[in-house]
Amino acid sequence: MTLKAVFFDAGNTILSLDYAVIVDALKRQDFLVDQEEVWRAECRARVKLDPFLAKVTVRESPEIFSRYVRYICEEMGLPWGEKAERLLQELREINRHSNLWRGGAVPGAREVLGDLKGNGYQLGVISNSDGRLETLLNEVGLAEYFSVIVDSHVVGFEKPDPRIFHWALQRTGVTPNEAVYVGDFYSLDVVGARRVGLDAILLDPLGVWPLLDCVKAKDLFDVRSLLPASPSYR
Ligand SMILES: [Mg+2]
The missing domain is CATH 1.10.150 (DNA polymerase; domain 1)
Structure with a gap:
């Protein structure tokens, strides 16, 4: 795999x-x-x-x-x-x-996304949003890293609905066991991703989530370190 x-x-x-x-x-x-x-x-x-x-x-x-x-x-x-x-x-x-989410890219986003893309990973965004996600990603210069951007308002399904994850998988041509999902809400991101067979990483910058049955990362640099440097068998 x-x-x-x-x-x-x-x-x-x-x-x-x-x-x-x-x-x-x-x-x-x-x-x-x-x-x-x-x-x-x-x-x-x-x-x-x-x-x-x-x-x-x-x-x-x-x-x-x-x-x-x-x-x-x-x-x-x-x-x-x-x-x-x-x-x-x-x-x-x-x-x-x-939109309150106009604070720009989070620290490390450009570096980590650039590395992952440069090393051969396909990248995508799957977000519960309000129809303005793609514009926002363009404004902050992040859209270019992604081969698919899925905004729940546009497709009509919100995480944790499996259909929003399947939408992204179909458009990138990868199967669930060939992808991992990174997010900051357990019930939407981790539970939602796992429901369709994706591995998930929960962002927990302060280490404040209770003990959960999932991999946690404090930031995107941490996420990068948890992944193989480039697409590879695992
Ligand atoms: Mg979030």
Whole structure:
């Protein structure tokens, strides 16, 4: 069996939240925190959000967005009240107009994607998004690395639905056991990928996920080190 392709989630995997915009929005509600604090809070918030993502049928929803913002605030020790509600509304508006995932490529993305592609891997993105994923990847200069970009809003299926993974596999011409999937939410990314027979790697930058039955990586450099340098038998 040969590992030929690596598929990636988008948000928090290769695309960063726009932490500068979030910090500014927090400041307007008198919450003074820095980008590092928001990032760390977000890494923990996703562990709390995961069980809800596992239960609902629509993931790109206002309810999930609210919960996500609320958990990030909780993890920063910010009280939930009128100010936080105003923050939520503002972030929702920003996300609607210009997308909160405009923070650019995550650290290491260009280097790692460039290496993997240069060494012969096929690369793809499979993301629960809102129809703007490909534009966003073009804007930050990441689109060129991928032979397939799958946006749930465009294809009509969200992770962990097997159909979104099959869509990408068919377009790259690889079988599930020839590919691995990298993402940051256990219930969507790891469970979803495994359901179709893909191996999965969970990104866990702070090592805060509980003990799980999957391989974890703290960043994309870690992911690269877990893979054979080039497509090869394993
Ligand atoms: Mg993600």
